Amino acid sequence: MMPPSTQSGAWATNLLGKPNFATSSENLDTFFGTERTLYWPFAISSSGQRLAVADTGNHRVIFFEL
Numbered sequence: 001m002m003p004p005s006t007q008s009g010a011w012a013t014n015l016l017g018k019p020n021f022a023t024s025s026e027n028l029d030t031f032f033g034t035e036r037t038l039y040w041p042f043a044i045s046s047s048g049q050r051l052a053v054a055d056t057g058n059h060r061v062i063f064f065e066l
Helices: none
Strands: 041-047 049-055 059-066
Touching: none
Parallel strands: none
Antiparallel strands: 041 049, 049 059
């Protein structure tokens, strides 16, 4: 995963919670969430090289390494 851009208006280089930029529905592959899907992501926080995403629709917090 590339580090986040600090440039305003930069194009996205990474994607979390969806298999590609064209998929728009939540939990597309299954009724339950998988490591590839987010359902109502509500908040995001980072500490060092770790990113935490509150995936409220799936009732969980997911951690990513940057």
